[in-house]
Amino acid sequence: MTPADLSLTVQHAVRRAVDDGALRVDVPPRVKVERARPGGTGDYASNIALSLARPSGRSALDVAGVLKERLQGAPGILAVDITGPGFLNFTLRRDAGGDLVRAILAAGAAGAAGAAGAAGAAGPPYGHGSALSGTVVRFAEVTESRARVVTDVVVRLLRSQGADAGFGGDERIHVLGGDYLPGTLGVDAARWSLLRAAPQDRVLDGPPLLVQHERNSLFRVRYAHARVRRLLVNGAQLGLRPSYETDIHAPELLGVLGDHPVALLSAARHRAPDRVARHLEATADALLAFQHTVLPLGDEKPSAAHRSRLALAEAAGTVLAGGLSLLGISAPDQI
Template sequence: MTPADLSRAVLHAVRRAVDEDALRAPVPARVRVERTRPGGRGDYACAVALQLARPAALPARDVAEIIRERVRGVPGIGMVEVTGPGFLNFSLLDGAHRIGALVRDIARSGQEYGHGHALAGTTVSFAPVEEARALVVTEVVERLLRAQGATVGARAAGGEALHVMPVPAADRDLFARLGDDAARWALLRAAPHDRPQDTGDEALLAQREGNPLFRVRYAHARTRALSRNARQLGFTAAYDAHEGLGGGARPGGAERADAVTDALAALLADHPDVLAAAARHREPDRVARQLEAIARAFFDFHDGAPPLPAGDEKPSAAHRSRLALAEAAGTVLAGGLSLLGISAPEVL
């Protein structure tokens, strides 16, 4: 993470705090970060809390804590401390340690990784609906809102109305034809203001790469198979930041292994923001598209930085680390499918 990246991360945290009404102050055009002076804490320091304290009518340390809460966990940022009258001090992580922190965070949160308090204090109720697609979308939006700390009331007249393109009359028997999982995907994958794409029953049920739902669920099942196969080979997942993930890569070498690893880790790190945006904008299709992207990145990672040893190769620290990242991807896929009300089988 560069100083410019850190500056943008802090500015984004300030903007989030203002959007969530946790901080009532103008969002600055830019945030300045500086190298910590000798004897200081961390790698970089920032005085934005002191700048915002007066317009926010809060002590600078309180402002700093509000920002700190929203910048913790950003990829590349390790420890965030508040010192003195309200300075924010940052210790940065290198790539390997950043991914290790991400893997531990996902393991600790499980399928609730990405759930949070972005909408805490918000109360939402929806108008009653009967049309099939509106029912499914409303149910999932309610689940997304609760996952972000919002309170969801009973559906009643006068509640918020979701503007959803209805399912054509010819598709009213969608659930009977496709089953619950494929029907829900068909209704949720398109943006609410768009009509669900008619790809035909065969495309939605086909167990092949061209079917996005199958690809997402197969990616999850593959992560679980990797864990089972690793146990049979006598090892389990254990992320080792000192050894990294690039050693012993297949043709393409460590450079490709690093690239596909970074791509997958970046999507996993973005997942909490995607869930918060899907809840805030009432758009569950954002979650479906995120899961598709994670599945694609996982298969690239699987091929470019294989978690299992090949042939007579012995399991190494790199394999254990890759397996830990693969398991993290599987956890995020399962959690996302659960929010959509779609099952995540361990075997396909």
């Protein structure tokens, strides 16, 4: 992990803290990191918590604690320590990208085996966890079309984080009215039109979601998944199988993949499926920017780097498929 990668990772942590409502500040356009000074802790340090303390109305130590919670386990970071009045100190990992990719693929394989009823399959899908274990949520039955779709997905999200969620109580999801038109748009576009918009916003216009164009967010997400499947097929034809063997410089893609568990937990806590949709868009955009480097070009010979890039692409496809599944939307192998 380079200093630029680390800076971007810390900036992402600030953005997640703001999205979660843990901090009320403007996300800085850049986060300064520098080598830890003699006698310090770790490899790098940042004074970002001190910079955000005054505008957030909180102490630097409080801000540092909020950011530390969102940085622990991030790709490339072995440990985060708070020193002095609120400095964040980072100890970097070796082969952290490989750890992340292998974890995603292992979780994906376990989930697929479990779905097929394979003996011995264990482990939740990547991003699922137990942070909300012990939380019981019951929703009142709803009849309005958008509320019904949103509530269904919120229940899925809560369960993905360990909550006991279902129907039969008084808690309600408050959303604007909106027609659910699977007969006109198809199930996938109809659900995306309702779920991609924040609860307080109007649903997305349906017809543009049927156009296969990069301006169509649903198309980009589903197309990105289809591109991963095609890369795997083309790789196999070249004798390449995904295997993360060497570090790959792809901070944007590794960053969004590492953010996936936090995005799901945040969406569950805030009852906000649109957060999952936005995260899938970011993942798709990062994958589509990365895809051109995956397979050998021209006379280039297949190498460990290509196998590693293919594994990273497969991990992105696993995240896209899992996120779409939570939203009740299909992930096609080809478009």
